[in-house]
Amino acid sequence: MDSPARRMTRLLSGFFVTLLVVLSFYYLEGGSIFGKYWLVPVSVTITSGVLIVLIGAGGDRPHGSWITDSWISREDEVEMRSRLEMEMDEASVQDLGSKWARMEMAHLEAKHSEE
Template identity: 55%
Template sequence: MDTPAKKIVRILWGFLITMTTVVSIGIIERGGFFWESKILLPMSLGFLSGVLLLILIAGGSRSHGTWPTDNWFSREVLFEMQSRLEDERDEANMQSVGSKWARMEMEHLESKHSEE
C-alpha cells in the first residue's frame, strides 16, 4: 500500500498535466496574450501544484519527520504509522493512569491529614 505522500504526488501530477493542457489551449486560442485573459488563474494553480510536487519529490528519500511537509502528508508506510500511533496511544494511556493514581493518592493524603 502506498503512503499518503505518494498518493498526493500522483494526484498532483494529474492536476499539473491538466492545468498545463488548459493553459496551452488558452494560449493557442488567444494568440499568445494570456496576461489579460482568464488563463492567469489556471496558470497560477499549475505553478503552485508544480512547486508542491517538487517539494514532495525532493523529500522522498529522507527519513520521516525531517521534511517540512511530513506534518501534512505522511511518508510513513501504513504498518509503521499504525505501530507508531499505537505506541503513542499506549504512552498517553500510561500517563493518564499515572496522573489518576497521583490524584487519588493526593485526595487520600488530604483526607487523612484533614482528619488529624
C-alpha cells in the same frame, strides 16, 4: 499500500496536468494567462507543481527529516500504523499516571481538609 505522500503526489500530478492542459488551450486560443480571472488557476498550478517537487525531493531521506513530513507522512502504512499504536500505548500509560496522581491529590486534599 502506498504512503500518503505517494498518494498525494499522484493526486497533485493529475491536478497539475489537468490545469496545465486547460491553461495551454486557453493560451493557444489567444488568451492571456495574466488576466485577473486566471490568477487563481495559474497560482494553483504553480503551487501544486512546487508541492510535487518538494514531496519528490524528500523521497530518499528518513522520515521526519524533510520539510513536508509534518504535512504529509512519507511512511508506509504498516510502519505508520505500528508507530502510532506505540505512541497511543505510551500516551495511555502516561495518561493513566496523571489520572492516578490527580485522584491521589484529590483524596489527600479531602483527607486533610477533614482533619
